[in-house]
Amino acid sequence: MPYHRYRPYQERVHVPAPADQRRSWPQARIERAPLWVPVDLRDGNQALAEPMDTGRKRRFFDLLVSMGFKEIEVGYPSASRTDFDFVRHLARRAGGSGGDALPDDVTVVVFTPAKPELIDRTFESIKGLPRAVVHLYIPTSPVWRDVVLGRSRSEVYEVVKEAAAHMARLADARPDADIRFQFAPETFNLTEPDFVLEVCDGLTELWDASPDRPVTHNLPATVEIATPNVYADQIEYMHRNLARRDSVILSVHPHNDRGTGVACAELAVLAGAQRVEGCLFGNGERTGNVDLVTLALNLYAQGVDPMIDLSDIDAVREVVEHCNRLSVHPRHPYAGDLVHTAFSGTHQDAISKGFAQHARRAAELGMPEREAPWDVPYLPIDPADIGRTYEAVIRVNSQSGKGGMAYLLRTRHGLDLPQDMRPDFSRVVQEATDDSGQEATAKELYELFRATYVAPGQDGDVALCSWTTDRAPDGAHRFVCTLQVGERAGDFEGVGNGPLSAFADALAAAGIGVDILDYAEHAVGEGGGSEAAAYARCRVGDVVRWGAGLDTSVLTASVQAVLAAVNRAGAAG
Ligand SMILES: CC(=O)SCCNC(=O)CCNC(=O)[C@H](O)C(C)(C)COP(=O)(O)OP(=O)(O)OC[C@H]1O[C@@H](n2cnc3c(N)ncnc32)[C@H](O)[C@@H]1OP(=O)(O)O
Numbered sequence: 001m002p003y004h005r006y007r008p009y010q011e012r013v014h015v016p017a018p019a020d021q022r023r024s025w026p027q028a029r030i031e032r033a034p035l036w037v038p039v040d041l042r043d044g045n046q047a048l049a050e051p052m053d054t055g056r057k058r059r060f061f062d063l064l065v066s067m068g069f070k071e072i073e074v075g076y077p078s079a080s081r082t083d084f085d086f087v088r089h090l091a092r093r094a095g096g097s098g099g100d101a102l103p104d105d106v107t108v109v110v111f112t113p114a115k116p117e118l119i120d121r122t123f124e125s126i127k128g129l130p131r132a133v134v135h136l137y138i139p140t141s142p143v144w145r146d147v148v149l150g151r152s153r154s155e156v157y158e159v160v161k162e163a164a165a166h167m168a169r170l171a172d173a174r175p176d177a178d179i180r181f182q183f184a185p186e187t188f189n190l191t192e193p194d195f196v197l198e199v200c201d202g203l204t205e206l207w208d209a210s211p212d213r214p215v216t217h218n219l220p221a222t223v224e225i226a227t228p229n230v231y232a233d234q235i236e237y238m239h240r241n242l243a244r245r246d247s248v249i250l251s252v253h254p255h256n257d258r259g260t261g262v263a264c265a266e267l268a269v270l271a272g273a274q275r276v277e278g279c280l281f282g283n284g285e286r287t288g289n290v291d292l293v294t295l296a297l298n299l300y301a302q303g304v305d306p307m308i309d310l311s312d313i314d315a316v317r318e319v320v321e322h323c324n325r326l327s328v329h330p331r332h333p334y335a336g337d338l339v340h341t342a343f344s345g346t347h348q349d350a351i352s353k354g355f356a357q358h359a360r361r362a363a364e365l366g367m368p369e370r371e372a373p374w375d376v377p378y379l380p381i382d383p384a385d386i387g388r389t390y391e392a393v394i395r396v397n398s399q400s401g402k403g404g405m406a407y408l409l410r411t412r413h414g415l416d417l418p419q420d421m422r423p424d425f426s427r428v429v430q431e432a433t434d435d436s437g438q439e440a441t442a443k444e445l446y447e448l449f450r451a452t453y454v455a456p457g458q459d460g461d462v463a464l465c466s467w468t469t470d471r472a473p474d475g476a477h478r479f480v481c482t483l484q485v486g487e488r489a490g491d492f493e494g495v496g497n498g499p500l501s502a503f504a505d506a507l508a509a510a511g512i513g514v515d516i517l518d519y520a521e522h523a524v525g526e527g528g529g530s531e532a533a534a535y536a537r538c539r540v541g542d543v544v545r546w547g548a549g550l551d552t553s554v555l556t557a558s559v560q561a562v563l564a565a566v567n568r569a570g571a572a573g
């Protein structure tokens with residue numbers, strides 16, 4: 001491949017090292033959420049084959065409001081009638097005067113290029129809104145200046161200044177509204193740092209930003225060009241050098257061309273960014289904008305309040321998929337269908353042990369499991385926190401082990417297989433899934449269990465036609481039965497210190513020598529009418545097999561379990 005066609009970032013942009021050679025971002029920690037600003041209705045929307053209509057935009061907007069976002073970019077009103085109309089729609093339904101769409105604590109952002117007629121149109125769209133941020137952008141890097149704009153550095157600066165001054169005049173003409181300004185030097189990450197600083201500082205002054213009316217400087221990685229540490233250095237440079245720093249909200253807007261949008265955003269926040277623009281589940285131009293859901297839940301998983309509500313992630317996903325007409329990948333962090341699922345044996349073993357340990361810990365702490373500290377292997381957060389059930393956590397296929405299938409049988413069908421029986425059933429499951437090449441659902445596992453261990457007690461070669469058992473005053477048990485062995489039927493009787501040893505004795509009388517090596521039983525559900533499950537491991541001749549029985553009577557289940565083991569051993573012998 002002709003890799004020589006590409007240049008490393010250091011040959012494309014100068015990234016100044018901090019004057020004192022000490023970066024602060026590597027030592028920093030994120031201890032509170034930045035201001036998240038979703039740009040789904042603008043940057044996300046402009047990347048869709050079928051842009052959203054007002055209905056879809058409104059549904060998306062309502063979702064964002066309900067999740068708790070306080071600043072939302074709602075469109076590029078000068079670009080299309082749809083975008084213009086949507087901003088008008090919000091303006092007509094703004095809160096305060098009985099409006100229903102725009103709560104008093106939510107501010108909309110509208111996006112505009114540095115063209116006077118398009119700025120006019122943008123301001124026209126926000127008429128009637130009590131507050132808004134007008135977001136001006138222009139590409140600033142050498143390639144974009146030369147190739148796209150055909151303007152020199154100073155000419156670009158002049159265009160921006162004129163546009164910004166025009167915006168200031170239009171805002172002054174609306175004393176009734178709180179209009180703030182935002183500037184994005186598009187392709188910031190490829191722009192000479194001294195030029196970005198010059199332009200941003202110039203606008204801070206021109207717009208007369210102050211701590212109570214700050215300007216937002218939004219520094220995008222329009223197209224990712226380097227490892228995230230480079231972006232962090234670029235942001236730290238701006239953070240340290242921007243004029244009137246307390247009057248500037250430093251915002252970042254990472255894209256994901258190298259697949260490192262999330263890392264760029266996180267390192268940028270460590271480097272001083274206070275605001276992050278992105279899209280839910282990472283929609284956006286090309287490989288997308290940075291994913292705000294991942295960023296927020298990454299913070300959550302560090303014990304930091306993400307400041308947005310993701311407690312029903314599937315409901316959020318459903319709206320986003322509907323509005324974007326794009327689906328979320330099954331492996332998407334936190335939200336994908338498969339991200340809380342383990343198919344592989346050792347992961348399943350660890351997770352099911354982790355769940356058991358979590359339950360014990362919660363009990364020791366005297367707290368509900370949903371409140372207890374989380375430390376379950378392989379699950380970075382409790383899926384229940386984002387509205388997921390535990391159903392999908394363990395799924396079984398040919399790569400699964402005994403832990404996984406035991407977990408599913410216990411949690412979904414109430415069968416708690418004895419430890420020593422689990423490897424035996426695991427082999428059965430593995431054979432079945434290897435043959436089918438498919439996943440085995442909990443229901444299929446249960447049916448396989450019944451067919452393997454329970455059915456031989458009911459329709460095997462050795463059948464119990466009838467039986468009774470009683471206990472003599474001396475404590476000995478007697479087992480009386482009619483046994484059918486192949487074609488032959490006969491009455492037999494046995495005694496023992498319990499009903500099962502008496503049954504074994506009756507079998508011996510019929511010529512079938514049985515040693516009961518292991519035995520376990522438990523109730524399947526709760527309450528008087530629940531079934532019992534019994535498990536028995538028996539040796540017949542030199543063959544050892546497990547059998548199981550399920551019945552409302554514990555005794556019947558036990559007898560069936562022994563009979564099933566006998567028949568399985570007989571079939572094998
Ligand atoms: C990184 C980003 O996400 S930037 C946002 C991109 N989003 C969009 O483009 C979505 C909406 N855009 C549109 O609907 C259209 O592009 C419109 C309506 C805004 C403008 O359409 P047109 O007038 O046909 O212009 P078109 O988009 O083809 O061309 C861009 C022109 O604007 C110039 N330009 C590009 N960006 C800017 C800017 N931020 N400010 C001023 N001029 C700009 C280009 O140099 C080019 O100028 P030229 O005609 O002299 O060569």
Ligand SMILES: CC(C)C(=O)C(=O)O
Pocket residue numbers: 043137138184185186187218220221222223253255
């Ligand atoms: C202009 C900005 C904010 C943008 O969308 C980008 O650079 O990707």
